[in-house]
Amino acid sequence: MKKSYRITLYVLLAFWAGYEAHKNKLFPLGRFVERNYFENEVATTTKLQKKVNVYVDVTQKSEVKCPAEKDAYVVIGFGQSNSANHAGHRFESHIDIVNFYNGKCYVAADPLLGATGRKGSVWIPLAEALNVKDKTIVLSTFGVGGSKVSDWLSEDYLLPFYKENIDALKKKYKAPNALVWIQGESDISTERGVLSQQLRDWFGLLRSDFRDSNIYVTGTSYCRSRFNDSVLSVQRNQAESIEAIYVGSTDKLNQQKYRYDDCHFSEKGIKALTALISDSWIK
Numbered sequence: 001m002k003k004s005y006r007i008t009l010y011v012l013l014a015f016w017a018g019y020e021a022h023k024n025k026l027f028p029l030g031r032f033v034e035r036n037y038f039e040n041e042v043a044t045t046t047k048l049q050k051k052v053n054v055y056v057d058v059t060q061k062s063e064v065k066c067p068a069e070k071d072a073y074v075v076i077g078f079g080q081s082n083s084a085n086h087a088g089h090r091f092e093s094h095i096d097i098v099n100f101y102n103g104k105c106y107v108a109a110d111p112l113l114g115a116t117g118r119k120g121s122v123w124i125p126l127a128e129a130l131n132v133k134d135k136t137i138v139l140s141t142f143g144v145g146g147s148k149v150s151d152w153l154s155e156d157y158l159l160p161f162y163k164e165n166i167d168a169l170k171k172k173y174k175a176p177n178a179l180v181w182i183q184g185e186s187d188i189s190t191e192r193g194v195l196s197q198q199l200r201d202w203f204g205l206l207r208s209d210f211r212d213s214n215i216y217v218t219g220t221s222y223c224r225s226r227f228n229d230s231v232l233s234v235q236r237n238q239a240e241s242i243e244a245i246y247v248g249s250t251d252k253l254n255q256q257k258y259r260y261d262d263c264h265f266s267e268k269g270i271k272a273l274t275a276l277i278s279d280s281w282i283k
Contacts, residue, residue: 085117
């Protein structure tokens with residue numbers, strides 16, 4: 001075989017090997033072995049959590065005793081990817097903040113247990129900004145990337161997942177202090193009347209389940225240069241119909257410095273989002 005042919009063959013083989021390694025997420029090798037051979041040892045998960053593909057690796061977390069209900073300030077955070085672990089920067093808590101997951105508590109550090117994605121989130125910076133005195137902040141986060149409102153209403157998809165999460169939380173904390181809903185990018189093409197009815201049903205369910213909790217709703221539709229002001233209008237109207245707090249538009253945070261991929265928030269974007277929500281917080 002001529003030398004040039006051999007070189008071409010080696011290049012093709014190297015390309016194929018690299019492609020297969022990337023496709024099967026072979027590297028880093030330790031994580032490949034852990035993911036494929038020790039999954040039951042590194043993850044505690046339910047069937048619904050596995051179906052949704054939330055982050056569950058408790059071996060990377062430090063378990064702590066959950067605070068008593070009288071000593072806890074409980075915040076639920078969910079919606080789609082910008083409510084989950086898809087931010088461009090990971091945060092660790094520097095005050096008393098714990099991540100509630102499957103009936104247990106862990107020192108809060110991104111990625112947070114219970115939500116999709118493996119990156120960072122808004123919840124630790126928000127918890128720090130709330131400046132809660134003499135209580136431990138308990139974060140229950142279960143956002144799902146790419147989810148529509150109709151998904152959360154679906155008995156075949158996210159409604160059972162939602163119920164599983166709140167049922168586990170309410171066994172320890174019957175009256176969470178606040179819920180924050182960040183969602184809308186996946187619904188920019190949903191017809192206004194349809195979305196309005198879906199949000200009416202969904203927000204009505206939330207208010208029924210959390211009669212005494214403050215509910216915060218962001219105006220959200222922007223992702224990769226696509227947005228729909230009509231979505232924000234519907235979100236605001238339906239939020240106000242259940243006496244929730246509409247915190248304002250996240251769509252205005254659309255500059256490159258705020259979104260590392262023109263959709264998900266960068267570190268600077270998370271800080272701006274934190275300010276937007278915390279400024280509307282009922283003290």
